[in-house]
Amino acid sequence: MPHGPNRRQALAAAAGAGACAAGLGVAAGPALAVNDYAEQIIKFTGGTKPIGARVKLDLPELAENGNTVSMAVKVDGPMTAASHLEEILVLAPNNPNARVVRFRFSPTSVPEAATRIRLAESQNVIAVAKMSDGTCFFTAREIKVTIGGCGG
C-alpha cells in the first residue's frame, strides 16, 4: 500500500467507489480478513467435493512463535496402483495468502511429508489430498498462535 498523500487518495477512492473492506486490504484490525482458501480448494480438487477422512495433519495445539511452526501431513489407508496419493495442498484461511505449501508425490512415495510454516494468527489449518483416481480427502486442525508470523 502506498504511503503519504497517495495512501489517503487510495483509501478515499476505495471508500468512494464503495469498495469497502476488500479494497482496504487485510491488515485493518486484529483479525485478518479470510482469504480465498475456499476457491483454492475448488481449484485444487477440480470441483470434486473432498471427503473428511484419511488425512492427518500434525500441528502443535499452541505455537509460541508463528514464524516457524512444525507441520506434518499424511494420508492413511492403502495406496494401490489405482488409487495412490498424488498431491497435498495445505491452506491457512487466516494468513494473508491462503496457500501454504503443495506437496507432490510419486508411486514410490510414502504418503507423508513435513515442513515448517508461518502462521499469522490462530486458525484452522486445512490439508486437502488428491489421489491418482481423482478422489479427494481433507482435514482441518485448529492451532493457537501466540505471536503471529508474517506468512505470505
Next chain:
Amino acid sequence: MAETKPRIRLDKNDVKRGDTIEVKTLVSHVMETGLRHDADGKLIPRMIINKFTCELNGKLVFECDPESAVSANPYFQFKFKPEESGTLKFTWIDDEGTRTEATETIKVS
C-alpha cells in the same frame, strides 16, 4: 541464494527392495514474504524458494511448491521406497531462478 551448502540427511543409503528411506533436507534461504517493509517504509519484494524436487535417476520422487508461508531456511522431510539404485538429485529453485543442487547415492539390493 544459499551461502552454505544444503544439508541432506538420509536415514540409510543402502536398503533392500521394499525398505523405506527417510530424507530430511535443510537449505539456507531468507524466504522473504513480500509483506515486510524496510526502515524507509518500502515494501521488501517477495523472494522465496518456490520449488524443491527430489529425483532418482531422473524420475520424480517428491516435489514441493512452497509459498511465502513456508518458514525461512526451509526444511522438508519425506519418505519413499526406492526400487532401483542410483543418484538422488535434490534441486531448490527460487523466485530469481537461482538453482541449488545436491546429490546422494543410494543402493537397493
